[in-house]
Amino acid sequence: MEAIPHPIPRTVEEVFSDFKGRRAGLIKALTTDVEKFFQQCDPEKENLCLYGFPNETWEVNLPVEEVPPELPEPALGINFARDGMQEKDWLSLVAVHSDSWLLAVAFYFGARFGFGKNERKRLFQMMNDLPTIFELVTGSAKQSKDQLAAHNNGSKCKSSGKVSRQSESQAKGVKMSAPPKEEDESGEEEEEDNEQGATCGACGCGDNNGTDEFWICCDICEIWFHGKCVKITPSKAEHIKQYKCPSCSSNKRARV
Numbered sequence: 443m444e445a446i447p448h449p450i451p452r453t454v455e456e457v458f459s460d461f462k463g464r465r466a467g468l469i470k471a472l473t474t475d476v477e478k479f480f481q482q483c484d485p486e487k488e489n490l491c492l493y494g495f496p497n498e499t500w501e502v503n504l505p506v507e508e509v510p511p512e513l514p515e516p517a518l519g520i521n522f523a524r525d526g527m528q529e530k531d532w533l534s535l536v537a538v539h540s541d542s543w544l545l546a547v548a549f550y551f552g553a554r555f556g557f558g559k560n561e562r563k564r565l566f567q568m569m570n571d572l573p574t575i576f577e578l579v580t581g582s583a584k585q586s587k588d589q590l591a592a593h594n595n596g597s598k599c600k601s602s603g604k605v606s607r608q609s610e611s612q613a614k615g616v617k618m619s620a621p622p623k624e625e626d627e628s629g630e631e632e633e634e635d636n637e638q639g640a641t642c643g644a645c646g647c648g649d650n651n652g653t654d655e656f657w658i659c660c661d662i663c664e665i666w667f668h669g670k671c672v673k674i675t676p677s678k679a680e681h682i683k684q685y686k687c688p689s690c691s692s693n694k695r696a697r698v
Contacts (some may be wrong), residue, residue, distance in 0.1 A: 455562050457551045458568045461544055465575065466495035468540045470535055472501040472579050481527070483521035491516040492536060494544070505689075514546040537579040545569070551674070643687065644671035661688035 451457040471479040471492060480500040483490060493501045493516060505515050517539035524532055548569060552562055576582075641648050641659075643665035656676050658671035661684045669675060672687060679685070 452551075454557070454565045454568070457548050457565055460496045460551070461548045461569055462572075462623045463496035463498050464547065465572070466498040466546055467494035467500040468492065468544070468575055469578055470498070472537055472540070474576065475500070476533065480524070483524045484539055485524050486522050489519040490521040491518055492520060492540060494540070513551050514543065516540065516543045534576060534580050537576040541574045541576055545573075555569050642666065642671055644668065658685055660685055660690055662686050662690040
């Protein structure tokens with residue numbers, strides 16, 4: 443496919459350099475050269491592929507004829523869907539397949555020249571430190587990092603430092619984790635914190651085992667229960683949009 447032969451990369455650094463060159467060419471096709479790329483992907487033509495080369499150029503062409511090919515082949519027939527989708531959606535789809543192809547080519551070289559576990563890990567880390575083509579084409583590169591940081595910060599329980607299911611379940615309307623504890627020492631917050639939540643509505647016992655006990659709160663009567671007392675496990679609770687305790691479930695006129 444390539445007009446000018448390129449040296450075959452044999453080390454991690456050489457494979458990464460090859461990866462960066464091909465990646466740069468694909469990014470050009472899907473961003474700065476997008477009009478030219480769009481015109482070359484004529485749906486009336488045969489199955490076309492988008493190739494990126496180590497010298498940071500790109501080409502739309504037919505797949506190679508020999509089987510198996512010298513390198514993994516890009517997604518076939520990208521031109522057929524061009525006019526059947528919104529342009530941005532089509533470009534995003536091509537970007538996803540381009541990312542997959544780059545990984546396939548890089549690890550093809552790694553397998554061919556016997557990269558060990560540590561070499562493969564180092565190669566992937568070097569590639570993974572760069573934004574994907576999909577992230578650059580859709581403009582989601584910065585957003586994805588911000589969302590990951592926010593998720594990591596929000597997944598820690600403020601009181602004990604343990605991972606809490608409560609933050610995930612509140613969006614579904616189900617209250618989990620441990621109930622609010624009674625403020626016996628200060629006495630000032632007793633009016634704010636309802637003491638009703640400190641004992642299980644089924645067995646009447648409190649949190650005997652510290653913070654490791656799984657609790658769930660009824661969204662109707664707002665009474666807390668041991669998960670084991672109402673036969674609700676943490677995994678089952680994650681799929682409940684609104685939890686009703688046995689008492690409220692038996693009342694057909696319960697307030698929603």
